[in-house]
Amino acid sequence: MTVKPKTVSRELFESEDRYRQLVDLIPDAVVILQDGGYPFINQAFTRIFGYDEQDAAAGLSFFQLVHEQDMPAVRKRYEDRLAGKEVPRTFRLNLLTKDGRVVPCETSAALIRFQGRPADLVVMRDISERERTEQALEQRNAELASLHEAKDEFLAVASHEFRTPLVTGLGYLDLLLAGELGLESAQIPPELGIAHRSLRRLASLIDDLLSFQRLSRQSSDGTPCLQPVEVRLLFEECRADALALDDRSSQQIRIEAPADLPPVLADGEMIRRVLTNLVQNALRHGGSAIEIRLSAVVVADDRISLAVTDQGKGIPADFLTRAWEPFTRHDSRSEGSGLGLAIVQRILELHGTQATLYSEPNRGTSVGFTLPAAATTPPSIEKRDARRERPSLPASRLLVVDDDEETVEFLRQALSVGQLTVRTASSGTGALEVLGRESIDLVLADMAMPGMDGATLCRTIKQTPETASIPVLVFSARSEDEARTAALEAGCDAYLVKPMPLDELLRTIGNVLVEARR
Helix, strand or coil, X not given: CCCCXXXXXXXXXXXXXXXXXXHHCCCCEEEEEECCEEEEECHHHHHHHCCCHHHHHCCCCHHHHECHHHHHHHHHHHHHHHXXXXXXXXXXXXXXXXXCCEEEEEEEEEEEEECCEEEEEEEEEECHHHHHHHHHHHHHHHHHHHHHHHHHHHHHHHHHHHHHHHHHHHHHHHHHHCCCCCCCHHHCCHHHHHHHHHHHHHHHHHHHHHHHHHHHCCCCCCCCCCEEECHHHHHHHHHXXXXXXXXXXXXXXXXXXXXXXXXXXXXXXXXXXXXXXXXXXXXXXXXXXXCEEEEEEEECXXXXXXXEEECCCCCCHHHHHHCCCCCCCCCCCCCCCCCHHHHHHHHHHHCCCCCEEEXXXXXXXXXXXXXXXXXXXXXXXXXCCCCCCCCCCCCEEEEEECCCXXXXXXXXXXXXXXXXXXXXXXXXXXXXXXXXXXXXXXXXXXXXXXXXXXXHHHHHHHHCCCCCCCCEEEEECCCCHHHHHHHHHCCCCEEEECCCCHHXXXXXXXXXXXXXXX
16 A cells, blocks of 8 residues: 555644644643754743744754853763763753743753654753742751750750759758758758758759750760669669659659669660659659559560559550650649650660550559660669768868859858868869869869850869869759760769759769779
């Protein structure tokens, strides 16, 4: 069968016409580039760039559209393709409209044959709106990052402002309740004990807020320091923490752990926080007559299972799935920040484990988790007893450095016991003057002081030959790892977080002095 030329021409025309109609429906600019000119452009090309078919027929060149800053890259791409090198099919170009506006375009090109000869099929997508949106998002993200940094800085300052008054408030109550301010036990009204526990609860609430903020950050801050930890010691410290908040709790908390229980590999302070939060939740929501069990057993795969169990009111079933969410409480009338379980969950996530929560209304609640058993035994650690005698310290000359007058006066009074002699300074510069004229055995310095801060003072002491051997204890209202790391890198011998219990401060002073005299 012979096909007539007119029939072929008509079919080709109709095919090209259908192709043109189809391409004109595309919102992207589509052109055929052949011999440097445009034998075909669609309507979107005219709408975006302003050039019509008459412009194309008059010899419009592709290079007329290319912005001068992109011209070298376009020419190189053209030369590479002529040389047979592989070039990317899609690339970004700044193209110029007929009236000189710049249009950012995502450009794709493919080799085709048009009217029997090689040509480029080029698709240009206007990405102006996309890039404006991306720039707006980048700007918004930068603003949010700036706000986040400002929030972190505010919380760091706030932690200092919140915790510093607690040092003197709790400290003087510690001295008073211990009978060290001239009053016998019978002369101390019970209301002072209530005030003491209230301040402890305030300190715990501040710790919750700051800990949650710190643990929520996606950074190395808060990374666990894994060491062998005695579980029974953790339980006893947790019971002592609860006793500091509520003196009735000593009769409610029972410890169940085998004498030969292996130590766990964990960050002791973090896991102590987990246990303390769980016990406080049980005391807060369980009722005054409940019993709380701190238990630990060895389970499979060399792991230790720890659990806090109470026989209280339990948690409603419809709240269990939301119990780990921050700022949530199943009873809006109850005390607390609603952060306790959220902090527990985050700390356990950092340890590579998770908690299981079982609860039944009017039957009680149990929260458990597992930690790996440690391969080695931790060094012997003196057990903490909230009611024991204050440690006796060797005869020593202490220098207390803090810009807060009330803190300085409290520490001077609290530490002027036994064979301790206390000197004071209100600034880093003042401390160096004291060190230049007196013999000092230990420096206690606040981290956040105007001018020369605690870390700078410590570094100066350690780098001065005449004072390099003097140990430095830094205390701070900032509990985050950056502050602790800055102090330790400056050479400090110990770091404490305000408000530090007086017993803990005295024990730390004793340990530092003993270590320095070895």
